[in-house]
């Protein structure tokens with residue numbers, strides 16, 4: 511086993527950390543009010559090559575593998591307790607991977623040069639009001655026409671709607687093409703949002719407020735043939751590859767946000783005195799620190815191992831089921847362990863921990879979203895159970 515990163519990966523970590531500490535950390539909490547990521551940060555990320563870094567250099571990307579993308583996610587999560595920039599990053603890295611691998615040359619030539627420069631946003635739209643964990647209940651329809659396809663339906667709880675609708679770009683989207691085939695009749699495609707027939711709506715989330723969450727109705731939207739991603743009716747299988755990439759990044763983001771919060775907590779408990787003693791001397795506090803630190807370090811290792819397995823599978827050196835299991839195991843406890851650690855850090859800070867000035871409460875609200883986003887923690891348990899017992903043990907089949 512070789513647990514070391516390459517020299518190039520260490521350099522990437524260093525440059526992202528330097529950028530994140532210098533540019534992101536000082537403005538992070540302001541995004542809670544402005545509700546957007548400042549454009550100079552977006553442009554700075556583009557210069558570093560970390561917007562959709564999975565896109566190939568032929569289309570303006572840098573072609574990072576999954577482990578290198580994980581390093582970037584870890585560093586961004588340390589610097590931004592609002593979680594907005596990590597989310598902005600993880601979505602475009604993950605769905606950039608899918609578009610890069612399965613998209614057509616015409617679509618990639620149109621989308622990637624703009625996305626990687628930070629001018630457009632690339633998101634994912636599978637969820638609907640009646641279809642989240644159960645993608646088979648999707649109601650949106652895609653119908654082939656002479657020129658391409660026509661799409662009708664509605665998507666809900668989608669990240670980056672405002673970014674794509676106002677600035678440009680679109681979402682990797684799933685719809686039913688052959689409804690009688692269920693999940694075997696679903697097609698994946700690129701759906702631009704700045705087109706006639708798209709009407710956005712927005713929701714007011716608890717956290718990660720620098721990036722929007724919303725939905726959109728899709729009313730007779732015509733798209734060209736080259737927006738197809740992969741093959742018709744194979745979307746259900748392809749979409750899971752993007753979800754796995756995203757879940758691996760989310761796992762490291764949870765670990766990193768939790769560990770950063772523990773650092774804040776350590777600084778506090780070393781200096782805050784109660785009953786004449788720094789509270790960090792009390793075992794009731796110290797033992798919790800040790801437990802959270804151990805769990806989050808395990809989580810970080812699991813996330814890297816899972817993404818390493820992802821990279822191996824891309825080279826034909828690991829099996830698909832090994833990736834699904836490793837990634838689901840990493841995400842399964844990610845949100846709960848990170849939120850539990852952050853919650854204790856808030857507790858240690860007494861009443862200040864309950865104020866909006868405390869960055870940890872902000873991190874808690876951001877991390878909490880990962881109990882659902884890109885696949886709920888219950889769905890992660892279903893995947894691990896399925897991979898251990900076999901598909902015939904999925905209870906609702």
Ligand SMILES: Cc1cc2nc3c(=O)[nH]c(=O)nc-3n(C[C@H](O)[C@H](O)[C@H](O)COP(=O)(O)OP(=O)(O)OC[C@H]3O[C@@H](n4cnc5c(N)ncnc54)[C@H](O)[C@@H]3O)c2cc1C
Nearest residue numbers: 634635636637642643667668669879882883884885886888
């Ligand atoms: C902040 C945020 C951003 C998001 N961004 C996006 C996005 O960009 N694109 C996108 O497509 N979606 C996005 N989502 C949606 C997310 O993917 C869904 O919330 C998730 O898949 C769960 O779907 P649901 O909310 O419809 O819950 P449901 O599927 O209705 O599930 C309800 C609850 O039941 C549980 N449950 C379901 N089945 C079982 C079972 N068999 N056993 C035990 N428990 C079960 C679920 O885990 C959940 O807790 C986002 C969500 C959030 C919170």
